[in-house]
């Protein structure tokens with residue numbers, strides 16, 4: 147069981163390790179950041195030369211985060227045409243011959259916990275519906291969530307088929323009674339899915355072709371390694387537990403637990419002087435933070451559903467996947483402790499980078515672009 151649980155670690159939205167973000171001054175003009183986020187992280191950690199982030203090693207030692215620090219022109223002399231949201235030289239993303247989700251995708255949320263409000267569910271549903279908005283409605287403004295998904299669609303399988311553009315919100319299930327308890331192990335998450343697909347009333351459909359099962363826990367639920375190591379993870383269910391191998395993910399509402407870790411940048415660590423939290427676009431720090439974790443896991447489930455398709459690193463137990471490579475990057479120039487350039491909602495002052503259906507706005511992390519060989523997103527200023 148230990149090794150099973152360990153294998154699950156590999157495919158997680160990992161907790162950013164503050165110490166690992168310590169910036170290294172390699173040469174007078176080149177600042178390099180190591181974003182080697184966990185002790186398990188493989189050797190392919192994304193090294194990124196960012197000119198936008200001014201490194202002051204003195205202040206950086208305070209928690210290792212240089213919030214809001216920017217480079218000035220004189221600090222760094224790198225050419226303006228160079229890309230900084232990732233670096234191709236150190237990232238060897240490879241295709242390992244397994245399937246990707248080329249059939250229409252249907253996402254099945256499972257709301258686990260007592261504290262899910264209708265308003266909170268609406269935020270997450272709107273995000274899921276925004277990935278492929280119906281052609282009949284008013285198309286969301288640019289930059290859009292649908293455009294964010296376009297980077298994910300660049301991944302193909304052996305036959306050359308791309309990841310599907312069609313992502314629908316499917317049947318949902320609620321577990322308010324905490325049938326597996328208020329503290330879940332990684333394997334308990336599979337139990338929650340088993341309960342949902344075998345329920346006596348309105349069981350979730352078993353869809354092995356394009357079904358994704360998303361266990362979403364409210365703040366009253368503790369999950370193994372939540373906050374300490376991960377904010378979410380994905381894997382596939384075991385036939386011995388659920389009856390089928392179905393790609394699934396978990397993401398938790400970190401409000402009251404560790405929003406400064408899992409709902410960053412809507413909350414920031416209090417020990418970092420001068421750190422300023424961004425305002426959440428839907429007014430809910432925990433759920434707005436979850437949206438980016440959900441996005442991260444969806445991108446990885448689509449490109450690596452059985453953990454044998456797209457990832458970097460030599461060890462398949464600890465792969466670095468297409469969203470891992472861009473964790474914490476939400477805009478041009480992003481990296482380290484800098485989110486990159488975000489859009490600002492003039493009315494509310496909230497930070498966002500993608501428009502969705504119904505006028506909603508979201509902040510979602512960027513995804514590794516296999517053609518450009520750096521991270522990209524819908525709000526890129528120069529792509």
Ligand SMILES: *[C@@H]1O[C@H](CO)[C@@H](O)[C@H](O)[C@H]1NC(C)=O
Nearest residue numbers: 200201202203204205206221
């Ligand atoms: C770095 O930060 C320290 C402490 O905030 C400050 O005294 C020093 O002048 C800074 N160095 C540079 C080069 O900005």
Ligand SMILES: *[C@@H]1O[C@H](CO)[C@@H](O)[C@H](O)[C@H]1NC(C)=O
Nearest residue numbers: 249250251278311312313314
């Ligand atoms: C896939 O989704 C598209 C767009 O939503 C739809 O037109 C098509 O009929 C679906 N195909 C299948 C096989 O369900």
Ligand SMILES: *[C@@H]1O[C@H](CO)[C@@H](O)[C@H](O)[C@H]1NC(C)=O
Nearest residue numbers: 296299300301302308516517
């Ligand atoms: C499919 O993937 C290939 C290879 O990355 C890419 O060139 C192409 O633009 C993709 N097609 C779509 C529709 O995204």
